[in-house]
Amino acid sequence: MSVDEKITLLNSDRPFHYFLAGKYTAKPGWQHQADTLTNNYEMLIGVKGHAYLRINGEDHVLTRGKFLLVPRDAQVEGYQKSTDNVEFDWFHFFPKDLVETIDRAKLVAALKDREQLSRIINYAILPVAYQIDDYDKILTIASEALTMAQEVNYTDAIMSYCVTRLALQISNDYINSLHQLVKENPKARLIKDWIQANLDATLGVKDVAAHFDLNYRYLSQLLKAETGFTVENYIISLKMNIARRLLLESNLPLKVIADRAYFNDEKYFLRLFKKKVGVTPTTYRKNFMKEFLVTDSKDREK
Numbered sequence: 001m002s003v004d005e006k007i008t009l010l011n012s013d014r015p016f017h018y019f020l021a022g023k024y025t026a027k028p029g030w031q032h033q034a035d036t037l038t039n040n041y042e043m044l045i046g047v048k049g050h051a052y053l054r055i056n057g058e059d060h061v062l063t064r065g066k067f068l069l070v071p072r073d074a075q076v077e078g079y080q081k082s083t084d085n086v087e088f089d090w091f092h093f094f095p096k097d098l099v100e101t102i103d104r105a106k107l108v109a110a111l112k113d114r115e116q117l118s119r120i121i122n123y124a125i126l127p128v129a130y131q132i133d134d135y136d137k138i139l140t141i142a143s144e145a146l147t148m149a150q151e152v153n154y155t156d157a158i159m160s161y162c163v164t165r166l167a168l169q170i171s172n173d174y175i176n177s178l179h180q181l182v183k184e185n186p187k188a189r190l191i192k193d194w195i196q197a198n199l200d201a202t203l204g205v206k207d208v209a210a211h212f213d214l215n216y217r218y219l220s221q222l223l224k225a226e227t228g229f230t231v232e233n234y235i236i237s238l239k240m241n242i243a244r245r246l247l248l249e250s251n252l253p254l255k256v257i258a259d260r261a262y263f264n265d266e267k268y269f270l271r272l273f274k275k276k277v278g279v280t281p282t283t284y285r286k287n288f289m290k291e292f293l294v295t296d297s298k299d300r301e302k
Helices: 104-112 114-120 135-149 157-177 186-197 207-211 214-229 232-248 254-260 265-277 281-288
Strands: 004-009 017-026 041-048 051-055 058-062 067-070 076-081 086-093 099-103 123-127 130-132 292-295
Touching: 004 104, 004 292, 017 135, 017 157, 041 135, 041 157, 051 067, 058 067, 058 214, 067 123, 076 292, 086 135, 099 104, 123 157, 135 157, 135 232, 186 207, 186 214, 186 232, 207 214, 214 232, 232 254, 232 265, 232 281, 254 265, 254 281, 265 281
Parallel strands: 017 292
Antiparallel strands: 004 099, 004 123, 017 086, 041 067, 041 086, 051 058, 051 076, 067 130
8 A cells, every 4th residue: 555545535524415326246257348437436345256447547456345436537447357256336426525635644644633633534534445344344334325225215315324324434444444543452453353253153252362361351341442342242243244244135044144144043143133233134134125236238327
């Protein structure tokens, strides 16, 4: 990541204006046709495969968990055919207020200076490209926004708030990924990464504490100071993100989803989901899961 990388700051005092969104899928051999974005912005989130995109002359590979921001009036084209199945989410929007671009070095300085930070605190801060850290959470929010776009709403404000929420969540994820900026405790980061890599149905507080040779009470205090969650609740939040994504993206039975999200039994999963999300998994899926796929047999709307 270059220090002179351009970062886009979008004032979110007013929600962005939603334009279009969709989920794009394509088979091997697909290549993005040359196109010019109009005066709107586009956010891309990779879900599957490799999409080879050239944006204003700069080459990018959109893969699972990768984020790309396409600026207004950008020239976009594919520079290579895909060799595997491709899938990505896309969102077009218009900012209603001020938009700035700054060098990454200036962003680093601003985030370390209280006075400068106060000026950009209400901005969505988005890089040209980066690998999403909390991918399950971002993808779930994106999926909820896509399914919400299929609802018949009397006002565009609903989707405008959905897209603004997504942009701000991506912004928050990006800032949190810059460890040196948020001064994250390196031990807490190591613990979080290890939990994500070793998530299973039996993982508990004492297992994590034993691995790091820490007192489990100290471990919970350390993680709560960094994330706002105890170890137990942090583990549950990761599992819930997986479950929500699977509910939105598949027709898998609830028992299978419970297993794949590392819950030890279906009944426990059902009770916990209702408690944490406010509705049952079946209701959650019914409310949000709709057909919004755009395949390579159709041109992507701009």
